[in-house]
Amino acid sequence: MTEAAAPDVKSTRFRMTDYGYIAMMVLPLLACMALKVLFTPETEGVHIAGAMIYLEIPAPVMPLIISESQVNSWAVIISILGLCLYLTHGLTAKAVCKRQLAAEWIVEKCRKLVHDNMGDYFSAWGPFIAAIMGLSAFSSLSCLIGLYAPTGDVNVTAGWAILVFFLIMHYKFRGGLWNYFIGLFKPIPIFGPINLIGEIATPVSMAFRHYGNVLSGAVISALIGPALGGLSKLVLGWLPGVLGDIPFLRIGLPAVLSIYFDVFSGLMQAFIFAMLTMLNVSGAVPWDDWNAKKEKRRQRKMKTEKTAA
Amino acid sequence: MDISMAVGLMLGLLGLGAGIAMIAGIGPGIGEGNAVAKACEAIGRQPESKSDVTSTLIMGCAIAETTGLYALIVAILLIFVAPGSFVGLLKDTVNALK
Structure with missing residues (x-):
């Protein structure tokens, strides 16, 4: 085995590449902020609205809408890619950079989480779960720099949930289509419609849980600032001159609430979305039916081989 | 009847409906309270299992929140x-x- 030569960490080329990756992390988010500043209409007071629409492309059935949440989530994706490239830049068998330790820690934690929750068969799912978790977490955190959090738009979370739904269905069909449809009517046939609703409820509840948590945080954050401003005018309005106009209660207090509503809630929901993905997918495989199917297929193959011989 | 009055009545009723919908917030509140109480008991009984209990608790709380979020x-x-x-x-x- 040939060991890769340790990169010269101090060399200009290495540094320039590093700066490139850092720019890749930061620039898309800055561009999103600039876009938001350009497109936000002038308003006063409390303003709660959904994602802004940047562009409408005419299409046959209905116009294709490029909204703020889409653009922001693309920016987050590019930014995460930049972060990954930065963390894995200059990997060696023996760690030279500190960032390699961080990258190794992330990969190890993720593999362990997936292996603990999904079992041996799914132990290669680490990258997918990490991608979902990272995208969700960074999307929710992007509201900290003033962007519209993409997860606060139901379309984004519904997209992820539909992706997970297809994966679940793929593994449920492993035992054979017929077995799956029989299984819906299992205890007594009346349960059929209820089970069907239960199948559809999984992605719906996943999408709504994530979206509802982030959106409620955003709405409360939008309401609490002006409310504290009004309260401070009521309580501290008697102060003389300019002092009476400054909303003192608005300083700092909304930030404390933001730690819960934006940071904790967002990270929590990212973890829960990934967790539910893991549990739903790994719980969807009908092992008995699948093994029976594999056994049957093997026997048929053996029989055809015998007859051919 | 004047149309503005009808619109006003409708907006008021929509607000009222939103308020009534949020009564569903009681359920998750009670449920999560129960869950946290039991988790405290479990940690009190077996302090060494604190990390497991906490992660399960947070996971369960987040799932119990779902009905409240639907109402929201x-x-x-x-x-x-x-x-x-x-x-x-x-x-x-x-x-x-x-």
Whole structure:
């Protein structure tokens, strides 16, 4: 085995590449902020609205809408890619950079989480779960720099949930289509419609849980600032001159609430979305039916081989 | 009846409906309270299992929150989305009746 030569960490080329990756992390988010500043209409007071629409492309059935949440989530994706490239830049068998330790820690934690929750068969799912978790977490955190959090738009979370739904269905069909449809009517046939609703409820509840948590945080954050401003005018309005106009209660207090509503809630929901993905997918495989199917297929193959011989 | 009065009545009723929908917030509150109480008991009995209990608790709380979040989404739809579509519908109906 040939060991890769340790990169010269101090060399200009290495540094320039590093700066490139850092720019890749930061620039898309800055561009999103600039876009938001350009497109936000002038308003006063409390303003709660959904994602802004940047562009409408005419299409046959209905116009294709490029909204703020889409653009922001693309920016987050590019930014995460930049972060990954930065963390894995200059990997060696023996760690030279500190960032390699961080990258190794992330990969190890993720593999362990997936292996603990999904079992041996799914132990290669680490990258997918990490991608979902990272995208969700960074999307929710992007509201900290003033962007519209993409997860606060139901379309984004519904997209992820539909992706997970297809994966679940793929593994449920492993035992054979017929077995799956029989299984819906299992205890007594009346349960059929209820089970069907239960199948559809999984992605719906996943999408709504994530979206509802982030959106409620955003709405409360939008309401609490002006409310504290009004309260401070009521309580501290008697102060003389300019002092009476400054909303003192608005300083700092909304930030404390933001730690819960934006940071904790967002990270929590990212973890829960990934967790539910893991549990739903790994719980969807009908092992008995699948093994029976594999056994049957093997026997048929053996029989055809015998007859051919 | 004046159309503005009808619109006002409709907006008021939508707000009322949103408020009533949020009564569903009681359920998750009680449920999560129970869950946390039991988790405290479990940690008190076996302090060494604190990390496992905490992670399971947070996971369970987040899932128990779902019904409350459904109510919240209904309320948000009633406040922010419904007026826009319902007012147009009402005006169209009034115009058609004329």
